[in-house]
Amino acid sequence: MIKEYKALYVTETPGGFIREVTTLNTNLLPANEVLIEVYYSALNYKDALSATGNKGVTKKYPFTPGIDAAGVVAQSSSPAFKEGDKVLVTGYDLGMNTPGGFGQYISVPAGWVVPLPSGLSLRESMILGTAGFTAGLALHRLETNGLDPAKGKVLVTGATGGVGSLSLMILKKAGYTTVAVTRKKEKEEYLLSIGADEAVLSSDYTDESAKPMIKGEWAGVIDTVGGKILETSLKSLSMWGSVAACGLTQSSGFSSTVFPFIIRGNNLLGVNSAETPMNLRREIWDRLSGDLKPDKLESIETVCSLEQLSGFIDQILKGEITGRVIPDLKAE
Ligand SMILES: NC(=O)c1ccc[n+]([C@@H]2O[C@H](COP(=O)([O-])OP(=O)(O)OC[C@H]3O[C@@H](n4cnc5c(N)ncnc54)[C@H](OP(=O)(O)O)[C@@H]3O)[C@@H](O)[C@H]2O)c1
Known part of the structure; x- marks a missing residue:
């Protein structure tokens, strides 16, 4: 089956990287077991890196980014999937060096494909996407290291x-009391509306002292920014508390001492959503579509067309996006 399709295509030119919506052909996709017609994708920080020529993410251009995709199987040589199955793919190599969900078709190994969980629509699965899966994985890492709502x-x-x-949304569903750290004072109401019990400004939260530890306040931390904020979180965990380190939007570097680990028994936990093995991946998706499924998921989505996506890519790089941007691959 050969089909023409639209994609947001990133090309390297002598003047830099350019991106435009263009028409491609499925016979140029890698020869993998499952061809999927993509209905929805999602915009993640990593997609913006790929879309702007970050060779730590994507080595070769021209390229179609998009680490998330949800859609319907168009063709399969794997007995695990048949034409018409609703499925989602997040992570692995999708949107890094395998053409991704910012195109109307993807071709992937069967081992990357998750059947759409029964509690989610295709669109809801992308409002969650890599971001929701990462949040679910971070909570799993914290809970398997002793966190529960009674701990603090x-x-x-x-x-x-x-x-x-x-x-914040899945922690709320799981019964936790949460504190949100943000740089944006004007977003306090938004944060309380999605489940935060309290919001604190990053500048007020960040500890600039040279103290190896400060008052122990947090039973758990989900950190997406790194740098000084991660340093502060490590200094202020309560006894046996853990940080799940997910991201680096402030900085990839941080410094610490051994004191939180040997005096408070703290843990610094890694989170790698892209390489999560399929059994754990399905377990987390089952929870995200069941007991952890956030209420009012649609309240954090901004739906866009492929043509509108480029502007949102610029915004996510500046930390200006609130919630999730969902490219609708069927939109005209
Ligand atoms: N480990 C994994 O498997 C995994 C999976 C997904 C994402 N990630 C990483 O997690 C991070 C967040 O991803 P995302 O998709 O949620 O991105 P996002 O939607 O852009 O959110 C990042 C947030 O970080 C804050 N921020 C941005 N720039 C900052 C800066 N210079 N200093 C301090 N805070 C800043 C902003 O929140 P406020 O303005 O509210 O502070 C921003 O909304 C990225 O580093 C991404 O690569 C990792």
């Missing part, structure tokens, strides 16, 4: 972003 408050940093917003 959970802090979420980069709170107005995709991972931050969805972390």
